[in-house]
Every structure is written in structure tokens, then in C-alpha cells.
Amino acid sequence: MRKLVWLGKDNFLLEQLAGSPPTPREDEVLLKVRSVGICGTDIHIMKGAFPAAQPPMVLGHEISGEIVATGGQVKRVREGDRVTVDAVAGCGKCELCRQSRVQFCANGFEFGITRDGGCQDYLVLPERNVYPIPPGMSFEEAAVLDMEVYNAVRKCGIERGDSVLVLGAGPIGLIACQVARVLGAGHITLGEVLKSRLDTAEPLGMADAYLQVQGASSGNGNVAGQFQVVIDCAGTSGSFKYALKAVRTCGRVLLYGVFEHPVDQIDMNEIVLKDLVVFGSQSDRDGWEEVIDLVSAGAIDLRRLITDRFSLEEAPKGYSLVESRVPDSIKAVLLV
Numbered sequence: 003m004r005k006l007v008w009l010g011k012d013n014f015l016l017e018q019l020a021g022s023p024p025t026p027r028e029d030e031v032l033l034k035v036r037s038v039g040i041c042g043t044d045i046h047i048m049k050g051a052f053p054a055a056q057p058p059m060v061l062g063h064e065i066s067g068e069i070v071a072t073g074g075q076v077k078r079v080r081e082g083d084r085v086t087v088d089a090v091a092g093c094g095k096c097e098l099c100r101q102s103r104v105q106f107c108a109n110g111f112e113f114g115i116t117r118d119g120g121c122q123d124y125l126v127l128p129e130r131n132v133y134p135i136p137p138g139m140s141f142e143e144a145a146v147l148d149m150e151v152y153n154a155v156r157k158c159g160i161e162r163g164d165s166v167l168v169l170g171a172g173p174i175g176l177i178a179c180q181v182a183r184v185l186g187a188g189h190i191t192l193g194e195v196l197k198s199r200l201d202t203a204e205p206l207g208m209a210d211a212y213l214q215v216q217g218a219s220s221g222n223g224n225v226a227g228q229f230q231v232v233i234d235c236a237g238t239s240g241s242f243k244y245a246l247k248a249v250r251t252c253g254r255v256l257l258y259g260v261f262e263h264p265v266d267q268i269d270m271n272e273i274v275l276k277d278l279v280v281f282g283s284q285s286d287r288d289g290w291e292e293v294i295d296l297v298s299a300g301a302i303d304l305r306r307l308i309t310d311r312f313s314l315e316e317a318p319k320g321y322s323l324v325e326s327r328v329p330d331s332i333k334a335v336l337l338v
């Protein structure tokens with residue numbers, strides 16, 4: 003059994019463990035991990051920007067695999083099922099958990115962030131954290147399948163024909179474009195600061211128009227007040243200011259990107275006088291089955307977003323690729 007231990011910064015150790023895999027408890031399942039997505043959050047963790055995640059630990063919170071054993075009370079899945087994983091686990095009993103706001107459970111944890119995650123051969127999980135995937139879906143698609151973006155974009159209240167601007171041409175932005183389309187958006191513009199990332203995104207055809215964003219104070223003239231909904235997946239001071247300018251009167255701005263720095267010098271009257279709704283989303287934990295169906299039906303294409311694959315042995319190379327933000331790389335996964 004292999005286990006990739008993150009030792010801090012960009013140091014990893016691949017441990018070979020003897021013995022047999024762990025045994026699941028009554029309400030748990032044992033997963034043979036098959037794929038793990040590498041995410042920007044992993045890079046934040048490696049840079050020490052995520053105090054909740056401390057080395058030594060096993061990274062990997064975007065996980066898929068195959069059930070190889072189940073506890074006595076497990077009913078929803080059985081041995082042999084292929085599943086995607088919700089890495090966020092709550093107590094399952096408190097008010098927040100019952101409202102599908104498991105990410106705020108006081109007794110919760112997250113695999114790959116506050117507890118060992120998917121970068122290992124076997125992982126024991128609560129039964130309620132796994133969702134079966136159909137035969138046509140690959141493990142790598144299942145690993146990067148993102149219910150969080152879906153939920154967040156759903157809260158934007160997009161109406162048929164709406165004009166939507168998505169900021170940030172990374173994997174999240176590209177998924178957000180596709181979700182906006184599913185929800186009825188009429189015209190979708192993808193905005194990005196880096197020309198090279200825009201060049202990579204454009205051939206995928208997931209938006210209708212592509213816009214190179216040139217800072218909050220310049221290049222706004224042509225987009226000011228054009229969009230009913232702006233979805234900021236970049237999370238920078240520039241993207242936020244741009245979003246406030248680009249959104250139409252009475253429009254909505256979703257802040258989905260996690261901000262690395264506080265934003266200052268915002269003219270709050272841009273929100274007040276335009277009657278805007280500006281909101282964040284950490285994502286409720288429901289909607290897994292819907293997203294699985296949308297991906298399976300081809301309405302959300304994850305396959306073409308996966309540009310790089312690494313074995314567990316090569317994983318450090320994968321993390322450094324994602325960290326260096328190579329323009330023609332969109333999403334990297336590990337095949338375990």
C-alpha cells in the first residue's frame with residue numbers, strides 16, 4: 003500500500019506500507035482510490051496559506067475510487083461500486099448538517115485538508131460521503147466533478163437569456179461557464195487577465211465571447227453595466243472591482259474565488275446605487291446526483307478540461323505543474 007505524505011512546502015515522501023488495508027466501521031466504506039484531482043487549494047496548502055492543513059499529512063480532496071469493503075450498516079453502496087467522494091464530512095446530526103451545510107459543522111473535517119486525503123491507495127470514509135457514478139464516467143472525471151460550482155452558480159438565479167460574465171479561465175471558471183449554460187444563460191463571456199490562458203480556453207468553446215481583462219480601472223468602457231450576472235472565480239481585488247463595474251443595475255455578483263488578500267478602496271456606492279446583490283458561496287453539500295447526471299449526459303464536459311495526468315509516484319511533478327500555472331494546462335489529475 004502506497005501513501006504519499008506531504009512533508010511541508012513542496013516536499014513529499016512516498017511511503018510503502020506493509021499489512022492489509024484498514025477495516026471500515028459499521029457506517030463506513032473502504033475505498034480503493036483511483037484518481038485524485040490537483041486543485042489550487044492544494045497549492046495554497048503547500049505555501050502555508052491554509053493553517054488548518056499541517057504537515058505531515060496526505061493531500062487530495064478531489065477523490066474518486068472503487069468500494070472494496072463496507073461496514074455492516076452500509077446500505078447505499080456495495081463492494082465494486084465506482085464512486086465520487088464528497089471530501090467534506092460532518093457529524094450528520096447537527097442543524098447545519100441537516101441543512102446540507104456540512105462544511106460549517108463544528109465537528110466536521112475535510113479529507114485532504116484537515117485529515118489525510120486521497121493521495122494513497124486506500125481511504126476509509128463515511129457511507130454518506132460517497133456517490134455512485136455511471137459506467138460511462140471515468141474515474142478522473144469523477145475525481146474532478148464539482149458540485150460546489152454548480153451549487154454556487156445556481157444561487158445566482160440566472161434566468162433564460164441572461165448575459166453572464168465569468169472571471170477566471172481556470173478549471174472552475176470553465177465549469178462555471180458550462181453550468182451557466184445549463185441554467186439557461188443566453189450569452190456567456192469568459193474574462194481573464196492572462197492572454198495565454200484565454201488562448202487555451204477559447205478552442206474549448208465553453209463560452210460565447212472571450213475578453214482579456216486589463217485591470218479594474220482600464221478596459222471597462224465596453225463592458226460596464228453589460229451583464230445580469232457576474233461570477234468571479236478569480237478572487238482578486240482587480241476581479242472584484244471589475245465585476246462591480248461590469249454588472250448591470252439590479253444584477254448579481256457571485257464571489258466564488260477565495261481571496262488571498264483583503265480588498266480595499268472599494269466604492270461601496272457601486273453596490274448601493276446599482277441595487278446589486280453581491281454574495282459569496284462556500285457551497286452547500288447537495289446536488290451531487292444532479293451534477294453526476296449533467297456530466298454523464300455531456301451537458302458539463304470535464305473530459306476536455308483534464309489536460310495532465312500523473313501517477314502517484316510522479317505526483318510531486320503534478321503539484322509543481324499546477325503551481326507554475328503553465329498556460330496550456332487546465333486541470334491535472336493523479337491516477338492512483
Ligand SMILES: [Zn+2]
Pocket residue numbers: 041042043044063064
Ligand atoms: Zn479543490
Ligand SMILES: [Zn+2]
Pocket residue numbers: 092093094095096097098099104107108109110
Ligand atoms: Zn454537524
